[in-house]
Amino acid sequence: MGLAKRIIPCLDVDAGRVVKGVNFVGIRDAGDPVEIAKRYNQQGADEITFLDITASHENRGTTVEMVERIAGEVFIPLTVGGGIRSCDDIRTMLNAGADKVSINTAAVTNPGFVREATERFGSQCIVVAIDAKRVSAEGEAPRWEIFTHGGRRPTGLDAVEWAKTMVEYGAGELLLTSMDRDGTKAGFDLGVTRAISDAVSVPVIASGGVGNLDHLVAGVIDGGADAVLAASIFHFGEYSIPDAKRYMADHGIEMRL
């Protein structure tokens, strides 16, 4: 009995529509984020994350409107990420009804922004997204580095040290994505998940690479993650959120069922 580990479906949104659409059992969804969010809520999702994948200036208004519509109907925590670069961006999203924002590239280019944001809005609503890639060779002590621009641009920053720095700067939560695993369905990079989870005091969300329910279990038990984020395994109806929760609970993980 106690705090449940969380399952967070992630929706990639472009110009107010969920990219790729979502195929719930028997129902093909054209990609309306509000309908999809409502259905994930009904299925028992613990939170919902929206990633504005283009995050262009022109699209910002559409994203804000989408967040407003969802926040009026879905009463679980909503995190919005993608293109969050200023305190004005954060205020806009929180006023629209987001509960947290996820800061990615802007944290790397201007770490002071994370401190400013947490001092202004509180740590509870600032998630720092960390995109890590393994850079050590086979047989070497494992080492991971922070990459930006979808994993294309190295920064020279050690991922574990960077995670600790972001928590010192006030981040309330870390969203850790393995760039090596993202989209592979080979499972989380448990090494970096464990290393960062052990190194910081705040909750860590594992992301990148989920292909089956055992991967979710491993993320929590072996990786030490507090929450697991996945997109495609839920979107295309391979597994439902209740399936995943039941499976994790059967493996001894505290879940909200």
Next chain:
Amino acid sequence: MTIAVIDYGMGNLHSVAKALEHVTHENVVVTRDPRRINGATRLVLPGQGAIRDCMGELERSEVKGLVLELLAKAEKPLLGICVGQQMLLDDSEENGGVACLGFLPGRVRRFPVDMLDSHGNRLKVPHMGWNQVAQHQPHPLWEGIDAGERFYFVHSYYVDVSDDTTLFGTTDYGHTQAHVATGRGPVFATQFHPEKSSAAGLRLLENFVNWAP
């Protein structure tokens, strides 16, 4: 009939207002105007972030005196949420010690940092996510809500009341028992976020809207 969400500059008031609008046809306003707060039939006191900032903003917004007066009169139902619960206590350990409103006897304390879960993993602070709430004693706001129901939390400090009659709900995190639902008279306050706790949270808000203490 108006529900006023007190806007003193701290906290995400939109979520609370939207959730209230979802459960009632009554007028929901987000306001710092003393006349509107005075004229409302029930009040919500939210709060997020550091307690020193919340108490400071409450003072600066000139709403503090009014809130103290309304608490002393004990006529209108008031729902405190998150730091809005913590501010009702005598004081908090946060920010090196902060005096609060003194409506409920007790203190706000920090979770210890060395807690482990059943897998031997470190228990994180903030306590973030869905945890179970044991109903310490009956209350109209628990109507239709199961014992042990899960609600959504995000906090690093927790309430510890010294008067058992003011305690309505508890949550265990590690070896710490947090007093997550407290109240007295027409005042009820939760550490968890009912506005983010799906069906159970909406039910609690609906109970608040229908509460006639």
